[in-house]
Amino acid sequence: MNVLFLQLALFGYLGALLFFLADIAAPKDVFRRAGTRFLAGSLAAHALQIALTWISGSPPPALSMLAFLLAAGYLVLQRRYALRGPGIVASSSAALLYFASFLLDRGAGGDGVGGLFASAGSSSSAGVWRSVHLVFVLSGMASFFLAFVSAVLYLVKERALKKRLASALSQRLSSLETLDAVTSACMLAGLALLTFGIASGMLLNHAAHEMIWRWSVHEITALAPWTVLLVLFLVRVSAGWRGRRTAVLNVCGFTVTIAFLAIGLVGWA
Amino acid sequence: MEIVLAGLSYKTAPIEVREQLAVPVDAVAARLQKLLAQSPAAEAVFVSTCNRVELCLCAPDLETGTRAAHDFLQRAAPAHLGPFLYTHAGSQAVSHLFRVTSSLDSMVLGEPQILGQMKDAFAAASGAGTTGPILEKMYQRAFQVAKRVRTETGIARESVSMASIAVDLARAIFEQLAGKTAVLLGAGDMAELAARHLAAAGVKDLRVANRSPERAKRVADDVDGTAHSLDELPALLDAADIVISSTASPTFVVHEAEVRRAHKARKGRPMFIVDLAVPRDVDPKAGEVPDVYLYDVDSLTAIADKNRESRAREAARAEEIVAAESASFGEWLRGLTVVPTIVALRDRLTAIAAVETERALGALGATSDAQREVVKRLSESIVNKILHAPTTYLRRQGGDGTELAATVQRLFDLNVGASPESGEAAPKALSAESKK
Numbered sequence: 001m002n003v004l005f006l007q008l009a010l011f012g013y014l015g016a017l018l019f020f021l022a023d024i025a026a027p028k029d030v031f032r033r034a035g036t037r038f039l040a041g042s043l044a045a046h047a048l049q050i051a052l053t054w055i056s057g058s059p060p061p062a063l064s065m066l067a068f069l070l071a072a073g074y075l076v077l078q079r080r081y082a083l084r085g086p087g088i089v090a091s092s093s094a095a096l097l098y099f100a101s102f103l104l105d106r107g108a109g110g111d112g113v114g115g116l117f118a119s120a121g122s123s124s125s126a127g128v129w130r131s132v133h134l135v136f137v138l139s140g141m142a143s144f145f146l147a148f149v150s151a152v153l154y155l156v157k158e159r160a161l162k163k164r165l166a167s168a169l170s171q172r173l174s175s176l177e178t179l180d181a182v183t184s185a186c187m188l189a190g191l192a193l194l195t196f197g198i199a200s201g202m203l204l205n206h207a208a209h210e211m212i213w214r215w216s217v218h219e220i221t222a223l224a225p226w227t228v229l230l231v232l233f234l235v236r237v238s239a240g241w242r243g244r245r246t247a248v249l250n251v252c253g254f255t256v257t258i259a260f261l262a263i264g265l266v267g268w269a
Numbered sequence: 270m271e272i273v274l275a276g277l278s279y280k281t282a283p284i285e286v287r288e289q290l291a292v293p294v295d296a297v298a299a300r301l302q303k304l305l306a307q308s309p310a311a312e313a314v315f316v317s318t319c320n321r322v323e324l325c326l327c328a329p330d331l332e333t334g335t336r337a338a339h340d341f342l343q344r345a346a347p348a349h350l351g352p353f354l355y356t357h358a359g360s361q362a363v364s365h366l367f368r369v370t371s372s373l374d375s376m377v378l379g380e381p382q383i384l385g386q387m388k389d390a391f392a393a394a395s396g397a398g399t400t401g402p403i404l405e406k407m408y409q410r411a412f413q414v415a416k417r418v419r420t421e422t423g424i425a426r427e428s429v430s431m432a433s434i435a436v437d438l439a440r441a442i443f444e445q446l447a448g449k450t451a452v453l454l455g456a457g458d459m460a461e462l463a464a465r466h467l468a469a470a471g472v473k474d475l476r477v478a479n480r481s482p483e484r485a486k487r488v489a490d491d492v493d494g495t496a497h498s499l500d501e502l503p504a505l506l507d508a509a510d511i512v513i514s515s516t517a518s519p520t521f522v523v524h525e526a527e528v529r530r531a532h533k534a535r536k537g538r539p540m541f542i543v544d545l546a547v548p549r550d551v552d553p554k555a556g557e558v559p560d561v562y563l564y565d566v567d568s569l570t571a572i573a574d575k576n577r578e579s580r581a582r583e584a585a586r587a588e589e590i591v592a593a594e595s596a597s598f599g600e601w602l603r604g605l606t607v608v609p610t611i612v613a614l615r616d617r618l619t620a621i622a623a624v625e626t627e628r629a630l631g632a633l634g635a636t637s638d639a640q641r642e643v644v645k646r647l648s649e650s651i652v653n654k655i656l657h658a659p660t661t662y663l664r665r666q667g668g669d670g671t672e673l674a675a676t677v678q679r680l681f682d683l684n685v686g687a688s689p690e691s692g693e694a695a696p697k698a699l700s701a702e703s704k705k
């Protein structure tokens with residue numbers, strides 16, 4: 001049953017990707033609606049798969065959780081903004097992360113749906129807190145990634161408009177205003193979620209080790225994007241930066257963070 | 270008489286060249302009159318829009334007509350126009366004029382403004398007294414063809430114009446135009462159209478700035494906007510999300526430094542500037558300012574081309590109409606070569622009839638007015654009946670009737686003032702015939 005939901009979710013993500021691609025190739029509302037429905041359907045299957053994994057006592061896989069939160073975050077944005085373009089990245093990234101999670105778990109000797117972090121799935125009180133902490137951190141990461149995607153698309157579109165290029169791709173992306181608003185919203189959400197994630201991590205640290213900060217790879221991995229997001233937020237609020245400059249800062253910030261994330265994953269694994 | 274049409278358009282010359290040729294409206298009449306005074310051309314019409322500059326004239330032959338047209342255009346521009354100029358003669362010139370007037374040669378296929386611009390150009394030439402029977406007939410026919418194309422094809426189904434494309438493009442930057450501030454520089458037809466499109470797109474804060482405040486107020490009142498003076502430009506730029514400029518200024522109205530300052534004041538909020546004027550109103554360097562998106566008339570080409578593709582089928586139908594009308598006008602034009610002969614023949618026979626009638630009435634002695642009238646009508650009727658068959662035959666021959674016309678001239682010892690080959694006498698004869 002668990003594997004069936006995993007397969008359904010994976011196919012759903014790929015189906016959503018195809019419809020979002022079709023929406024860019026030949027913009028039609030029917031494609032966008034179908035893509036959104038496929039994504040919502042796969043998200044439901046994914047949620048069931050995570051729930052079943054949790055109920056069975058196995059820990060939820062971090063990459064699978066990240067894929068789920070990414071797709072969910074995109075759906076939330078889709079309800080609020082007229083998005084065209086980010087759906088392709090969101091659905092393909094969700095599919096890739098989910099598949100990578102499956103392969104990593106299989107490689108670790110599991111059935112492909114198990115978790116990477118045994119402690120996160122334990123039934124103890126600390127285990128539950130750890131899961132909450134993880135969800136916050138991963139949600140923050142997903143938001144940061146969506147902000148990055150939106151910023152990249154902003155720069156692509158901005159360049160096309162500036163150079164007066166009439167390429168179909170740039171014309172069919174969401175407006176600059178929408179992409180800027182999405183970048184800001186994701187940035188703000190990412191900052192809030194990571195703040196909660198880091199705070200809950202500090203509490204966990206205190207409970208387990210009687211110290212709130214140990215400069216572990218995990219902590220730095222969470223602190224790096226949080227710092228970048230805080231700087232971006234402060235610049236936006238204090239200097240009133242927006243548009244191209246914010247997008248460039250976001251892309252640079254995310255690239256720096258990815259380096260830390262890579263280190264963090266190696267440390268975690 | 271040969272029809273020659275020379276000029277350059279957005280297809281052959283970039284905006285930097287076209288803007289050099291822009292002639293102030295009030296100077297057109299004098300320049301056309303000077304052209305006719307200094308060259309052998311008999312008629313001339315000059316058209317200057319943001320997309321094209323063309324001179325159409327009637328000259329005794331192709332060579333002198335082409336030279337006169339090229340000299341006229343070259344005199345207005347400091348740059349060498351040779352590589353940018355096109356020249357059409359005869360039926361090609363007719364077909365080109367019909368295509369231009371029907372908006373088949375426009376950057377935005379099917380846009381309605383060109384017809385008005387062509388009518389204005391013709392009215393200006395007519396007012397200056399530089400049109401004659403040939404160009405009058407040709408332009409009137411062109412307006413009829415444009416009307417036919419608009420009513421019989423779907424080429425103008427949607428209201429499309431440079432202004433509407435500019436407003437559509439604004440949506441690539443702003444998701445909603447409702448809360449945006451738009452500034453229109455200039456208060457001409459293009460500004461009026463842009464104001465209507467912006468208002469229809471939901472823009473509530475519309476500000477119209479113009480050199481003449483009265484005209485600005487008239488345009489602003491139409492769309493519940495506010496009128497401003499061009500002196501308020503810095504403050505207007507600070508507030509403007511969208512700027513559409515279409516003044517007739519020969520120099521830049523908006524400079525790079527002003528846009529740079531406005532960008533700073535706006536803290537990076539994007540600004541969309543569309544310069545629909547030729548010569549341009551906005552310094553092209555303003556487009557280099559971050560978060561400022563500057564489009565001039567030529568930059569809108571690619572978007573207009575997209576529009577062109579979707580209208581290709583309707584355009585094909587419109588081209589058929591233009592081809593048929595061009596052929597029909599060509600026949601009329603060719604028929605002009607025999608008109609002087611027909612007119613001379615009629616004059617000769619009418620004169621003979623008048624002399625013989627007077628002689629017959631004299632021989633009859635005392636006659637009443639009614640009797641004199643009957644005899645006169647009889648002679649006129651005989652002349653008309655005799656002329657009917659040869660006139661119809663000559664007209665049907667059109668351009669191929671040159672030899673026949675020469676034979677008729679020799680048979681009846683006619684003097685038409687010029688050889689039928691040159692067709693030089695045709696316009697005068699045509700005027701004389703139309704007056705009868």
